[in-house]
Amino acid sequence: MLDIHIEKKLASFQFSFHQSIECQGITAILGVSGSGKSTLINLINGLIKPDTGTIKLNNTTLVDTNNHQFVDAQYRGIATVFQDPLLFPHYKVIKNLNYGLRQPMAERFDEIVNVLNIGHLLNRYPAMLSGGEKQRVAIGRALLTNPQLLLMDEPLSALDMPRKKELINYIHHLVSEINIPIIYVTHNINEVKKLANRVAIIEQGKLYDYGDTETILQSQYLKEWL
Numbered sequence: 001m002l003d004i005h006i007e008k009k010l011a012s013f014q015f016s017f018h019q020s021i022e023c024q025g026i027t028a029i030l031g032v033s034g035s036g037k038s039t040l041i042n043l044i045n046g047l048i049k050p051d052t053g054t055i056k057l058n059n060t061t062l063v064d065t066n067n068h069q070f071v072d073a074q075y076r077g078i079a080t081v082f083q084d085p086l087l088f089p090h091y092k093v094i095k096n097l098n099y100g101l102r103q104p105m106a107e108r109f110d111e112i113v114n115v116l117n118i119g120h121l122l123n124r125y126p127a128m129l130s131g132g133e134k135q136r137v138a139i140g141r142a143l144l145t146n147p148q149l150l151l152m153d154e155p156l157s158a159l160d161m162p163r164k165k166e167l168i169n170y171i172h173h174l175v176s177e178i179n180i181p182i183i184y185v186t187h188n189i190n191e192v193k194k195l196a197n198r199v200a201i202i203e204q205g206k207l208y209d210y211g212d213t214e215t216i217l218q219s220q221y222l223k224e225w226l
């Protein structure tokens with residue numbers, strides 16, 4: 001379970017999120033541009049600090065402002081994949097995958113490389129990869145840190161339609177074969193329909209609704225989007 005109870009003053013509104021999210025399958029964070037989706041992701045992964053509140057992952061406290069507790073991003077057991085795959089251009093894929101790993105993950109390496117189908121790319125430089133391939137390498141690198149939770153912040157935005165479809169299939173494989181819980185930020189209802197088990201809707205920095213995908217898709221709020 002990821003238990004989030006946080007408040008943070010942003011430029012245009014108070015960000016306020018109070019919800020326990022199941023760490024299983026894919027949870028979509030859905031909202032219009034500027035609603036606070038990336039803020040939530042960056043509060044969870046430790047890139048930004050809340051003004052007040054607590055965040056607990058599987059009963060481990062990551063943030064507790066009352067007790068001045070703040071676990072740094074690299075110690076949270078949480079990996080993030082961003083919209084633009086951040087790869088080192090001067091390193092081959094294999095070095096990008098292994099960069100900064102505290103211990104070699106030989107047995108998981110093969111599994112992750114196979115699920116993402118990036119074995120044939122290991123000796124290429126990022127400039128020799130398509131956008132979808134780069135994003136698969138970025139996901140591989142995130143998984144090789146052996147996270148308890150994977151955050152994806154609009155990972156398909158920079159891809160064309162065929163590549164989006166392809167990557168959606170790979171994300172499905174991750175959940176079924178690697179069994180990693182994913183929190184997936186998007187403003188695209190089709191991605192929610194195809195991927196998510198449950199959905200949190202954010203509006204103006206507040207949790208508007210949370211529930212299983214089928215129920216949320218029937219809500220009046222989303223009917224007005226369609």
Ligand SMILES: Nc1ncnc2c1ncn2[C@@H]1O[C@H](COP(=O)(O)OP(=O)(O)OP(=O)(O)O)[C@@H](O)[C@H]1O
Nearest residue numbers: 009010011012031032033034035036037038039040
């Ligand atoms: N560190 C910060 N301090 C103050 N305000 C911020 C900070 N980060 C973001 N904001 C503001 O908070 C609001 C929410 O931004 P955020 O990036 O979380 O939205 P978003 O839903 O991810 O948007 P998009 O879909 O366009 O990426 C925006 O108005 C933004 O300008």
